Amino acid sequence: MAISRRIVLHFPRRLVDRPIVYRLIKDYNLEFNILKAAVTPDEEGLMVLELSGKQQEYDKGIRYLTTNGVKIQALSQDVIRNDDRCTHCGACITICPTGAFELESPTRQVRFYNEKCVACGLCIKACPPRAMELHF
Amino acid sequence: MTKTIEEINEKIQQGKAVVVTAEEVIDLVKHKSTKKVAQEVDVVTTGTFGPMCSSGAYINIGHSKPRIKLGGGRVYLNDVPAYAAFAAIDIYIGANALPDDDPRNRVYPGEFNYGGGHVIEELVAAKDVRLVATAYGTDCYPRKRLETWINIKDLNEAVLFNLRNACQNYNIAVNLSDRTLYTYMGMLKPNLGNANYCSAGQLSPLLNDPYYKTIGIGTKIFLGGGTGFITWQGTQHNPNVLRSENGVPKRGAGTLAVTGDLKQMSPRWLVGTSMLGYGCNITVGIGIPIPILSEEILHYTSVTDDDIFAPVVDYSKAYPQMESDILGEVSYAQLKSGRIIIQGKEVPTASLSSYPRAVEIAAILKEWILSGKFGLTQPVAPLPGIESGTIFKPLKERPIQE
Ligand code: SF4
Ligand code: SF4
Numbered sequence: 001m002a003i004s005r006r007i008v009l010h011f012p013r014r015l016v017d018r019p020i021v022y023r024l025i026k027d028y029n030l031e032f033n034i035l036k037a038a039v040t041p042d043e044e045g046l047m048v049l050e051l052s053g054k055q056q057e058y059d060k061g062i063r064y065l066t067t068n069g070v071k072i073q074a075l076s077q078d079v080i081r082n083d084d085r086c087t088h089c090g091a092c093i094t095i096c097p098t099g100a101f102e103l104e105s106p107t108r109q110v111r112f113y114n115e116k117c118v119a120c121g122l123c124i125k126a127c128p129p130r131a132m133e134l135h136f
Numbered sequence: 137m138t139k140t141i142e143e144i145n146e147k148i149q150q151g152k153a154v155v156v157t158a159e160e161v162i163d164l165v166k167h168k169s170t171k172k173v174a175q176e177v178d179v180v181t182t183g184t185f186g187p188m189c190s191s192g193a194y195i196n197i198g199h200s201k202p203r204i205k206l207g208g209g210r211v212y213l214n215d216v217p218a219y220a221a222f223a224a225i226d227i228y229i230g231a232n233a234l235p236d237d238d239p240r241n242r243v244y245p246g247e248f249n250y251g252g253g254h255v256i257e258e259l260v261a262a263k264d265v266r267l268v269a270t271a272y273g274t275d276c277y278p279r280k281r282l283e284t285w286i287n288i289k290d291l292n293e294a295v296l297f298n299l300r301n302a303c304q305n306y307n308i309a310v311n312l313s314d315r316t317l318y319t320y321m322g323m324l325k326p327n328l329g330n331a332n333y334c335s336a337g338q339l340s341p342l343l344n345d346p347y348y349k350t351i352g353i354g355t356k357i358f359l360g361g362g363t364g365f366i367t368w369q370g371t372q373h374n375p376n377v378l379r380s381e382n383g384v385p386k387r388g389a390g391t392l393a394v395t396g397d398l399k400q401m402s403p404r405w406l407v408g409t410s411m412l413g414y415g416c417n418i419t420v421g422i423g424i425p426i427p428i429l430s431e432e433i434l435h436y437t438s439v440t441d442d443d444i445f446a447p448v449v450d451y452s453k454a455y456p457q458m459e460s461d462i463l464g465e466v467s468y469a470q471l472k473s474g475r476i477i478i479q480g481k482e483v484p485t486a487s488l489s490s491y492p493r494a495v496e497i498a499a500i501l502k503e504w505i506l507s508g509k510f511g512l513t514q515p516v517a518p519l520p521g522i523e524s525g526t527i528f529k530p531l532k533e534r535p536i537q538e
Contacts, residue, residue, distance in 0.1 A: 041316055041323075041325040041326065041329055042316060085407070087185065087407060087419060087490040087493055088490045088491075088492045088493060089186070089487055089488055089489060089490040090486050090487045090488075090490070090491075091322050091332070091486050091487070091488050092486075093474075093484070093486045094325070094329070094330035094331075094332075094484045094485070094486040095322075095323055095325075095330075095486075103474065107492055107495075108472070108491040108492050108495075109492050125245075125247055125410075125412045126322065126323045126412055128187060128322070128409040128410060128411060128417075128419065128488065129407045129408070129409055129410075129419065130249070130410055
């Protein structure tokens with residue numbers, strides 16, 4: 001059976017420059033689409049993939065990733081902004097590894113582009129009034 | 137050209153006063169002479185909305201039956217300890233207070249999700265707050281334990297009383313080390329990964345009146361969505377610092393102590409704040425009107441972000457170790473461009489103080505004045521200026537030998 005899933009991969013520092021994902025195609029015949037990729041301040045790598053292939057191969061591929069220390073999370077988590085709490089300070093702008101926050105000129109309102117978010121969670125605790133929320 | 141506050145108030149009453157924000161005045165002086173604008177404009181409004189250093193509120197809960205003396209006992213508001221060292225039923229809740237069982241930084245970096253600032257926000261939002269108190273009991277105040285819901289509506293007094301707010305200028309925080317730092321200036325990424333600042337710049341009250349010529353003790357202000365007053369200079373008020381030619385301090389300088397009736401404030405302008413790895417605080421909205429008494433005062437209010445400079449400070453060493461080295465000076469215009477250059481490296485900037493909300497405060501204050509409901513006040517005493525010789529001294533530590 002062929003399946004296709006969207007997942008978030010967290011690479012520890014030591015794996016960031018290793019060709020892990022490439023082996024998924026080579027050894028497990030999986031197809032992937034990189035939706036987003038980023039490196040966090042602590043140099044953890046983040047990647048959102050759409051991964052498809054045969055169920056058996058898919059499971060093996062996932063096992064290969066986890067045994068190598070890659071943390072996997074389903075992309076069912078969504079980070080949203082509670083606009084009632086956001087004060088538009090801008091503290092999140094330099095925190096987000098994917099640049100999901102942008103300053104709008106000339107109002108200096110902070111825009112949040114959910115589609116760029118990889119749900120890394122960094123902004124959730126870094127936002128002073130805690131306006132960013134993780135939803136499942 | 138000179139005007140008096142009485143004259144301006146009269147115009148306000150007649151609905152004839154001309155009021156502009158500290159942002160709008162910048163445009164006016166671009167097209168007309170300062171002299172002309174000073175004649176036309178009566179008031180310039182300023183605003184700032186950021187986490188404020190030392191803030192808190194005192195409340196009087198009314199006597200219980202039988203009576204209890206909280207002073208000398210222990211009091212908690214939603215599990216956050218309040219200061220109970222006054223007479224029977226007055227307590228003070230500081231914005232930085234944390235529940236006894238908060239793990240703090242034992243789990244590093246601590247999250248600090250709920251503290252005194254959040255209690256104040258909930259009080260202002262007219263939410264019920266749980267008060268738990270223990271006391272030692274006296275003949276006149278026999279009760280030893282009290283557990284009750286309280287609500288701001290039922291309190292006798294609820295007063296915001298902040299010891300140090302509205303800093304005139306502030307450091308730009310960076311991190312030269314190779315690990316992430318969690319500070320009151322936010323998360324600082326290693327190796328100059330980001331630069332955080334905290335000021336409304338050209339809209340900030342004391343940057344528009346650098347020598348405190350109109351803002352003084354007794355000045356009525358916008359505070360937390362209601363009205364309040366400047367009650368004193370803030371703690372660490374430090375007028376004698378390096379200033380630019382235009383008089384604007386290039387370092388942290390003046391500060392304000394402010395107070396006002398919490399009952400007429402709003403949670404939109406008093407927001408409980410959590411600084412990862414640092415602690416809890418409150419973000420406070422303050423707006424101050426500046427009466428245009430002379431051309432000189434108008435000139436000060438027309439200051440722009442290009443003319444206001446702040447020092448870049450390393451929070452991995454210089455700040456915690458009390459070293460005075462700075463890594464340079466940058467203008468707010470550069471900061472607001474989103475990138476600054478430090479040691480040859482391009483560093484992205486972020487603010488902790490909300491500029492859009494500062495704009496909103498200045499606009500609300502303008503509206504209040506135009507509608508005649510907010511008159512200007514003559515300070516009853518000036519804030520200590522340069523001539524006062526006031527300086528902010530470090531602690532002279534004298535080890536205690538037993
Ligand atoms: S840090 Fe939080 S409050 Fe500030 S702009 Fe970002 S989401 Fe809004
Ligand atoms: S969770 Fe926050 S910091 Fe992480 S990618 Fe999404 S918006 Fe950016």
